[in-house]
Amino acid sequence: MSDDNEGNLPKPTSEVGSVLVQTQNENVDSDGWRAMFVQQNANMCALIKALQAPKANNHVDLSEFDPDKTDTDPESWCATADLCFAENPLHGVQLVLAVSKALKGTASTWLSQIAYQGMSWSEFKVLFTTRFISTETLAATLFTLGTDKPSEKETLVACASRLMTSLTNRW
Structure with a gap:
């Protein structure tokens, strides 16, 4: 019986191995590569989605x-x-x-x-x-602005701008 099974298998062509063993190894290698590329593709898709997602x-x-x-x-x-x-x-x-x-x-x-x-x-x-x-009245605001003077380092333009800003913010 063992002689019949051996007769069906191809004879080894070299010391390294037979054609059948090499074909099986190539199929296993190609399946491994395919699985790796599929996983890499899935990881890349997940990374792109994470980068595109709006962050809080x-x-x-x-x-x-x-x-x-x-x-x-x-x-x-x-x-x-x-x-x-x-x-x-x-x-x-x-x-x-x-x-x-x-x-x-x-x-x-x-x-x-x-x-x-x-x-x-x-x-x-x-x-x-x-x-x-402050909750001062408009009259009090005008009085305060009327008596306000520029500080030593403040120019007249800066003082006028500050007064105008105070007026516009108050109204």
Whole structure:
């Protein structure tokens, strides 16, 4: 019986191996390469999808607000921050971190006293407005602007610009 089976197999052509063994090895090698290329293609597709997917950006850079400086306008700062948070709303810890980077001086101290977990921008805005935006009458605003004088290092153009900005922000 063993002689019959040996008769059906091709005779080896060299010491390295037979034609049948070489053909089987080539099929195994080609299947391995095919599997590797299929996996590489799937990995590349996943990478492209990950790169094209929109990323959630919870980072907001606000301009600096220091109420201790004379040229600081809390209404303008609040309006600018309102625009930033309309595009990318934050709340809780992320809001406090973003605002704490912008607030300087006494405003920074004030923030540490009023911040609480889960705070929203609208809640912060009410607190900020109450603390930093004056509620003086229009007549008082005009009187204040009328008695305002340029500082030593401020040019007349810069002073006029500051006064105009204050007027337009007030109305």
